[in-house]
Amino acid sequence: MGRHQLYTSDQILDAAMDAVAIHGRAATLAQVCAQIGAPSGSIYHRFGSRDEVMMRLWMRSIHRFHGRLFEVGSGQADAGDVLVTMAVATAQYCRHLPREALSMTLFSHERLMASVPDHLRDEAGGINDEFFALLLRLATERFPHLKDDERLLPFVFTAVVGLCYGLVRPYIIDQIPVPEWLDSVIHDSCRAALAVGDTWQG
Numbered sequence: 001m002g003r004h005q006l007y008t009s010d011q012i013l014d015a016a017m018d019a020v021a022i023h024g025r026a027a028t029l030a031q032v033c034a035q036i037g038a039p040s041g042s043i044y045h046r047f048g049s050r051d052e053v054m055m056r057l058w059m060r061s062i063h064r065f066h067g068r069l070f071e072v073g074s075g076q077a078d079a080g081d082v083l084v085t086m087a088v089a090t091a092q093y094c095r096h097l098p099r100e101a102l103s104m105t106l107f108s109h110e111r112l113m114a115s116v117p118d119h120l121r122d123e124a125g126g127i128n129d130e131f132f133a134l135l136l137r138l139a140t141e142r143f144p145h146l147k148d149d150e151r152l153l154p155f156v157f158t159a160v161v162g163l164c165y166g167l168v169r170p171y172i173i174d175q176i177p178v179p180e181w182l183d184s185v186i187h188d189s190c191r192a193a194l195a196v197g198d199t200w201q202g
Helices: 009-023 029-036 040-046 050-073 079-096 098-103 109-115 118-125 129-142 152-174 181-199
Strands: none
Touching (some): 009 029, 009 040, 009 050, 009 098, 079 129
């Protein structure tokens, strides 16, 4: 007969998310346990280490964030409008779900892959694949003259994700609400940045 699980994986990750919000990104496993009222053994039974808890929290947060962007990006509207809306949706997501947003700062993808355990490597390695596929499809629709240009995906990623995230990240790290006026800044900045691609020769 299997051991009865008192806490689900999501409950433990929720506790880790709360611990990070209270104690910072260096939150300890003891602080995670305190949030859920669980002995450390309950967590070690599910996760191999404190680092794995944080890695899985990061991965869950990225999946949830991507889910929101997929909602925005799956419509039939003009591709350029969708890309701008995705940039604004990033700020809105971080405003409405600040603890999820903070959890996304626990790792960069490169840093995670440098230390991820083998049993998580495939999932972690491909965590951005679907999002990049969506971004490439929208980018190609927006800039058909650049469809074979190796600059296209990095350029659109910078305009839609990098620019926006650079603006909201200081608020996330300092746990200050993302101001609503930033939506307009991101909207206009993203549209202006994308317009640069119209000047490029394919």
